[in-house]
Amino acid sequence: MIRPQAVHFDSTGDKFAASGRLYRSFLELDRMRAVVVCRMNDQPDELANEYLRLDEQGHSTVVVSQTWTEVHRVNERVRAALKEEGLLGVEDHSIDALEKVDLTAAEKRDARSYGPGRVIVFNQRIQKFEPGTVAQFVEVLDKGILAEVQDNLVVIQHRNLERINVCRPLTLPLASGDRLQLKANRRLQGGSIVTNGELVTVRQVRGDGAIELIDGRVLDAGYREFVPGYAVTSYGSQGRTVDYVLFSDSTIKAATNDQQWYVTISRGRRGIRIFTPDKEQLRENALRSGQRRLALELSRFARRSIRFRWADSLLRRYGERITTMIHRGRHFHQFNHALERHYEHKTT
Structure with a gap:
């Protein structure tokens, strides 16, 4: 049984960060007890505890993590905690989804990027094929990528590589109340528009695989580019504002700098709480310049x-x-x- 504990939040730290006073912003958050030191192994449980407490109070919350490994770990733990507390629907539906692989244009020209099981998804129209079309990689040519689409061979020229995503299939358990992060811009069959990075909540999963959202939109069976949305990366949190942000620090120097620090602590309208195994290392990383x-x-x-x-x-x-x-x-x-x-x- 998870027992939420009362904590104090404060959102004034981002005001200092916005004016370039990063050290002062860190001290202010620490003074308000928004920085919590815990062991790395205990961090997912601490985050899940706090997420539950805020969710029960009706606040919108997101966990910001620094690596995809951490994002996956926290997503699993938070969802398990919500399930244990009965805050998600009883019935789980197994849904096939597509997780985008972050690749540069140069990496998309490399055959090694198209490993076993990975597929190509068109995020813009290419020739006669609409956004959302799934293709299989065949080989790399001098002019582009050869792909098989609906029993047709199509050459995706190098200049059009930004129109495709490389994705890995995964199966997600979905229930009423689950949070998703959408990973592609698209006009859905019903005419609604979804945007990359949106955080949405599931109302129910239909028998045909369509997913009804609490805002009234419906993700048709052809839209499968989404991942669990309880935890996101600092990059994925840009432009997304919620009531509270829970920051999961992994003490990785390369993953934290002054710009990412400001982006992270400014996403919460009402406050932030930071969980770290090493407060001094986090402070040093946050003061490090991320400018080129x-x-x-x-x-x-x-x-x-x-x-x-x-x-x-x-x-x-x-x-x-x-x-x-x-x-x-x-x-x-x-x-x-x-x-x-x-x-x-x-x-x-």
């Missing part, structure tokens, strides 16, 4: 230049996107200056 070398170089440039001094604070807050804008703005300014000098020289 170009961003650092342009940050130095912004500090040197009076004309672009405003860019430094925007760079720290908004990251690489504003960095690119600064870079382009700098070159545009230099080009205009050279052009003015050229015409000035011609008229004198």
Whole structure:
């Protein structure tokens, strides 16, 4: 029997993080007892306890983990806890789903990326085939990927590789009340639209395999690109806001930096709680810059230049996107200056 314990949440830490005061944000969250130290093996149970407590109070909650291994582990534990407490439907339905494999464009050109059991799913129209069409990998050609689709051989050219996803099949137990994260944009058969990254809740599973959601939409049997949605990665949490965020820290240095820290702690409207086996290591990782070398170089440039001094604070807050804008703005300014000098020289 899981016994939820009262905890104190606070959401002011993200205000300090937004202004670049990362160390202060960490101290503030720690002061409010939002940082909990626990053993790595106990972390899934601690997260499940807190998830249950918040769910019973009617709050929307998501666990943010740093690796897919951790996401899978936490998803299983949280669902098991909800099932034990009778917060999910009694009957489980076995549903075949497709889990997206994260691949770069270069990796999609490598035959080794299409391992046994993996399939190709079109996320945009290719030739006469609609989004959601499932294909089998055949071989890599000079011009693209050869795939078998509905007894037809189709060449997916290299320039169209962003229109496909490589997925691994998996079987999920689904019951009323289960949480899913959708992994593909699509217009469903009923006309409704779903978007990649959405967190949705199951109302019931129909006999034909269609899944009714509590918001009224229906995932038809042709839409199977989803995974359990109790835990997501920090990347998957971007743009998703819930009442409370539970952060599962795995102390992996490469998985945490200042940008990811801000993204994670700012997802909760009402608060956050952080579970970590090593508080000092987490603090060190959160203060580590995640900007690329170009961003650092342009940050130095912004500090040197009076004309672009405003860019430094925007760079720290908004990251690489504003960095690119600064870079382009700098070159545009230099080009205009050279052009003015050229015409000035011609008229004198």
